[in-house]
Amino acid sequence: MPRTGTTSPTRRRPRVAPAITAVLAAVIGLVFFVPLWWTVVNSFRPGSETFRYLDPLQWQTFVTLTPTIENYRALLDSDLARAVGNSLLVSLVTVPSVS
Known part of the structure; x- marks a missing residue:
């Protein structure tokens, strides 16, 4: 039977897709940004420190303490x-x- 005269409140589905898209975009952005940042940071390191903090990754990997x-x-x-x-x-x- 068709409904006539009664309106039920419409349920809104939670909008998950924009949140997933934003998280995915942030992850992809980091994948592209981190190697560029590492390259710039290493350009200011002494040559002996270039690969020093790679295994295991540390915060010093992405920040140089002795810029030159x-x-x-x-x-x-x-x-x-x-x-x-x-x-x-x-x-x-x-x-x-x-x-």
Whole structure:
């Protein structure tokens, strides 16, 4: 029989899907962010400490206690500018010839 004249309160289902989506997005974000953070932190560590705190993982794995810019000095003292220039030259020569 069809209902006429009586309205029952509609039950709302709990909205679980947005919460699951948010948690999943946070986990995926961490999967991408943690290696980038580890790389940046390690760029400020002395070379002897790079892999020191990996087994087992510790909070020092993601925070350096002895920051140094020595790695960046070594990078600037190297032939980085020449290597970048060579890469740019090869790109500029090969890309227009492909199109």
